[in-house]
Amino acid sequence: MEMVRVVFLTVFMFFVLVTVHEWGHYYFAKRAGILVREFAIGFGPKLFSYKRGETQFTLRLLPFGGYARMAGEDPEMVEIGPGQTIAVRLGQDNKVKNIYIDSLDTRRNVIRGEAQFTDLENELKIRLDVDGEVTTYDVNPQAMMIKGTQQTQIAPRDRQFGGKTVGQRAIAILAGPVMNFILAFVLFALHLQMAGIPVENPTYVKIGDVSSGMPAQEAGLQKGDIVVTVDGQAIGGDYQKMIKLTSASKGKEMNWTLKRGEETLKVTMIPRGMEGEEGGKVGITPELPTRKAGVGETITKSGTAMVDTTKLIFIGFKQLINKFNMDDISGPVGTFQLTGQIAQQGIQYLTYWAAILSLYLGIFNLLPIPALDGSRLVFLGVEALRGKPVDPSREGMVHFVGFALLFLVMIAVTYNDILRLISG
Numbered sequence: 001m002e003m004v005r006v007v008f009l010t011v012f013m014f015f016v017l018v019t020v021h022e023w024g025h026y027y028f029a030k031r032a033g034i035l036v037r038e039f040a041i042g043f044g045p046k047l048f049s050y051k052r053g054e055t056q057f058t059l060r061l062l063p064f065g066g067y068a069r070m071a072g073e074d075p076e077m078v079e080i081g082p083g084q085t086i087a088v089r090l091g092q093d094n095k096v097k098n099i100y101i102d103s104l105d106t107r108r109n110v111i112r113g114e115a116q117f118t119d120l121e122n123e124l125k126i127r128l129d130v131d132g133e134v135t136t137y138d139v140n141p142q143a144m145m146i147k148g149t150q151q152t153q154i155a156p157r158d159r160q161f162g163g164k165t166v167g168q169r170a171i172a173i174l175a176g177p178v179m180n181f182i183l184a185f186v187l188f189a190l191h192l193q194m195a196g197i198p199v200e201n202p203t204y205v206k207i208g209d210v211s212s213g214m215p216a217q218e219a220g221l222q223k224g225d226i227v228v229t230v231d232g233q234a235i236g237g238d239y240q241k242m243i244k245l246t247s248a249s250k251g252k253e254m255n256w257t258l259k260r261g262e263e264t265l266k267v268t269m270i271p272r273g274m275e276g277e278e279g280g281k282v283g284i285t286p287e288l289p290t291r292k293a294g295v296g297e298t299i300t301k302s303g304t305a306m307v308d309t310t311k312l313i314f315i316g317f318k319q320l321i322n323k324f325n326m327d328d329i330s331g332p333v334g335t336f337q338l339t340g341q342i343a344q345q346g347i348q349y350l351t352y353w354a355a356i357l358s359l360y361l362g363i364f365n366l367l368p369i370p371a372l373d374g375s376r377l378v379f380l381g382v383e384a385l386r387g388k389p390v391d392p393s394r395e396g397m398v399h400f401v402g403f404a405l406l407f408l409v410m411i412a413v414t415y416n417d418i419l420r421l422i423s424g
Contacts, residue, residue, distance in 0.1 A: 002344075009343040010336060011063065013354045015041065017180070017361055018066045024179030025068040025172055026055075032168040035071035035159040037152075042066060054142070054153060064332050064410070070172070072160025074396070078147055080118040080126075087112045088126060088137060095140040096126055099154075101147040111137075120145075121157045162392070166384045173376050180362030181306070187355035188302040194348045196290030197297060202237030206287045214283020215269040219256075221284060226259040239286050246271050250280030309359055333414050370402020 026039050042060035049058040087110040091097035100107050113128035124139040144151045157163040205227045210217050227235045230245045231254050250271050258265040271280025342353045366374040383389045
């Protein structure tokens with residue numbers, strides 16, 4: 001059951017991180033009036049899917065990310081050429097609500113004819129030649145184009161990603177990383193509430209962890225015991241004093257007095273260390289006394305954690321660039337493995353780790369790497385300066401090449417992760 005719990009917590013954490021990121025894109029795209037065709041978590045084959053409103057919500061097999069697919073971002077509609085025979089069905093407002101591309105003989109209650117003119121983006125009109133009689137029909141902005149069993153809602157120009165202002169598009173793109181930053185702040189705050197703030201000048205030393213096979217475990221020390229004296233010297237809250245006394249007594253018998261609930265215990269231990277080490281150890285880690293964080297402290301210390309972690313992330317980027325080594329990079333497999341190990345330590349540690357990953361995900365996505373949000377923002381910035389968009393085919397090629405390279409790197413680091421797992 002413990003393994004099931006760890007796997008569940010690990011998968012759930014990644015699900016939350018990706019969902020929050022994509023929800024940022026989805027929500028602000030919808031606010032701008034953009035048609036979001038699909039909100040997906042994961043890639044590859046569909047595991048689960050349902051439609052709500054105009055958007056298809058899907059859960060896919062490979063949990064390596066997700067996407068909010070907006071209308072107009074890539075070719076998606078079947079082109080209707082002049083002279084092509086199609087069928088349309090009118091709604092109660094006498095506007096075209098369904099456009100059929102194939103299997104026309106099986107369609108009922110439709111108007112069949114040769115398309116002379118079709119504009120599904122600007123004018124929203126279809127002109128049909130039905131047995132020599134030419135009629136122009138208005139098209140409903142939410143009309144469906146149907147080919148076989150596939151139904152695709154048309155996207156008028158004002159519902160497409162490219163049909164919005166640079167500002168609206170930039171907000172929709174930026175919202176994903178920003179939501180990760182907000183989530184990271186919330187998770188840092190939750191961790192503070194769970195872990196508390198270390199008490200200044202504590203009055204006692206409480207044992208947190210007892211290392212297996214070390215003198216403390218052999219002497220029967222347990223988590224939660226309070227150290228009262230070491231070789232007759234009162235410890236109080238001075239953990240460093242306890243370390244100093246222990247280190248100086250390597251190979252010598254020591255007398256410890258402990259408090260376990262209402263019981264007072266006296267034990268003897270002989271500190272030991274690895275060959276070549278000067279100091280002795282008994283194998284205990286303190287559980288530092290903490291107090292509950294106030295609202296103000298939670299906000300300020302969560303902000304400090306955000307700043308400090310951001311600095312460490314950029315230091316890591318710098319070191320990676322200066323001395324690139326594939327063995328220093330971990331992919332989804334390695335991250336899942338590490339997350340599982342942290343989940344075993346408890347929800348408190350997993351919350352802190354999730355905050356770090358959320359912050360990292362937001363920062364990484366803002367890097368100007370093709371196929372990432374940062375690259376898309378760069379193209380929007382160029383468009384704002386030029387006063388006209390970059391050729392969509394060229395931008396699409398840049399993102400395609402970037403995605404392909406990222407995919408190859410992902411395969412390489414996943415291969416390394418698997419080798420590390422096999423080799424232990």
